[in-house]
Amino acid sequence: MSKTLATAHIFKTGPGTSIQDLGRMDYGKYGIPTSGCMDSKSSQWVNLQLNNPNDAAVLEISQPGLGIRFSAPTMVSIAGAQAQVLQNGKEVGNPSLIPIMAKDQLEIGQFITGARVYLGIKYGFKSQLELGSRSFFKEITPLPYFSKEGKVSFWDEASTLGVLHSKAKWDHRWFEKEELEVYLGPDWRLLDQETKSHLLTASFHISPLTNRMGAQLLETVENKLPELPTNPVFPGTVQLTSGGKIIILGQDAQVTGGYPRIFQLSDLALSILAQKKPGQVVRFSKLVC
Incomplete structure (x- = not known):
């Protein structure tokens, strides 16, 4: 089944939500920071669950209060800080892999432990590529952070969905x-x-x-x-x-x-x-x- 470009709508967010990958390499000589995920261990873990490349772009969420709605089916993975995760108003016990249907809503609530949550999506988020990276950074990318009513693209592929008989569980103790x-x-x-x-x-x-x-x-x-x-x-x-x-x-x-x-x-x-x-x-x- 062929992929088509779909949209994730961010309908609410706290400060500090951005798209990040592994950053911009080899631009330090021009005074350009690396940027990229603050917690690369967590971002690479969600990409591993989704069978994505290590450098696939993810959402870095620095405050509780994110709400995101998907226009098409996909699969997402959440790791990093231990946080309350709701799908269509119902709490998700283990968010390491979450099948998403069209019009589904995810919300990231209270952070229980940790300071940053990473939300990955099948094939990675498709924000604008600048200097070899999708990482948000002021004066390089159109946005430094998302605000309410933000949008970002992703590949729709319903064939990624299926019955999940088991899934890995993210252990939060390593950062304590x-x-x-x-x-x-x-x-x-x-x-x-x-x-x-x-x-x-x-x-x-x-x-x-x-x-x-x-x-x-x-x-x-x-x-x-x-x-x-x-x-x-x-x-x-x-x-x-x-x-x-x-x-x-x-x-x-x-x-x-x-x-x-x-x-x-x-x-x-x-x-x-x-x-x-x-x-x-x-x-x-x-x-x-």
């Missing part, structure tokens, strides 16, 4: 750990031993200053770091300012920075951080290379 595994950054050597020890043993709290650009931690760390020239930075780079602030860069962060780079988060640590809410605790754990 406090440890963020890190590699030592290029400027780690500039710290004295006391500061190094403190950074690897202390607990830190996520501040409210947290978004796709990055996360700032509440506690400060006194240091005697020198002024440094601007250097390349990446999602997951941990910077320590001369005033003692710790900043962990996110997917939409700038591609260069002048603050010392003390750590680089592992891919898994980036996904764990993406699921942390303000006030939650994290600790840095050095990876042995």
Whole structure:
């Protein structure tokens, strides 16, 4: 059966809902951030359930309150934060695979644990492709985020539907750990031993200053770091300012920075951080290379 292009209508949403994939590669030299999913572990899991490529575009939902209506049959998968999921007003117990019929409505309600939900669809969402990626980013894509009455296309294919005798269950416990595994950054050597020890043993709290650009931690760390020239930075780079602030860069962060780079988060640590809410605790754990 041939596929035709259908439409998903977003009839309500909280702030911060966007289309994301694995991001834009090789454009850092032009000052363009990578963007892409903050929690790539969850986004790749939903694509695996749907037999999609890893980089198929998904919805990243950062606040409760999404409502989406589908114009044609398809299959969707939901992972990331543990949240209440309703299909046509009825709660879905295991949303890892959900058959969708024309005019079906999905709603994402209260977040129970975690901070971001990922909604994947068979063949991926077909938002506008810009510089090799569908990821929303201000000044590159037409929209930075969805608002009420948003629309996005997908491939209609009724043959993807069928009786689901069993389906995988998403385990939310992996992002409840406090440890963020890190590699030592290029400027780690500039710290004295006391500061190094403190950074690897202390607990830190996520501040409210947290978004796709990055996360700032509440506690400060006194240091005697020198002024440094601007250097390349990446999602997951941990910077320590001369005033003692710790900043962990996110997917939409700038591609260069002048603050010392003390750590680089592992891919898994980036996904764990993406699921942390303000006030939650994290600790840095050095990876042995």
